[in-house]
Amino acid sequence: MAQQVIKRLIDDLDGTEAEKTVPFSIDGVAYEIDLSADNAKKLLAGLSPFIEHARRAGGPKRRQARATSSRERSADIRAWAKARGIKVNERGRIPATVVEEYERAN
Structure with missing residues (x-):
């Protein structure tokens, strides 16, 4: 037997048909409200x-800062490894054994 499930959004303000659920957050609390296009425009306005x-x-x-420091750390590890004759690729992941050796030495 086949079933068809129809989901209808009802505007939480006026009970008309809603077009979307709008997420927002205030004072660290996340909310969602179903709104028609007109009411969504009023909220944004x-x-x-x-x-x-x-x-x-x-x-x-914040993501850039972490990525930058991660890149700098990788460059430091690569330079350290090369200075000790350890073969490391210029790009990509550094083998865990090399990272562990670097951390032990520094």
């Missing part, structure tokens, strides 16, 4: 002045 002056939490800068 109301938050717009605050969004324009806000900064993103966690964004790419």
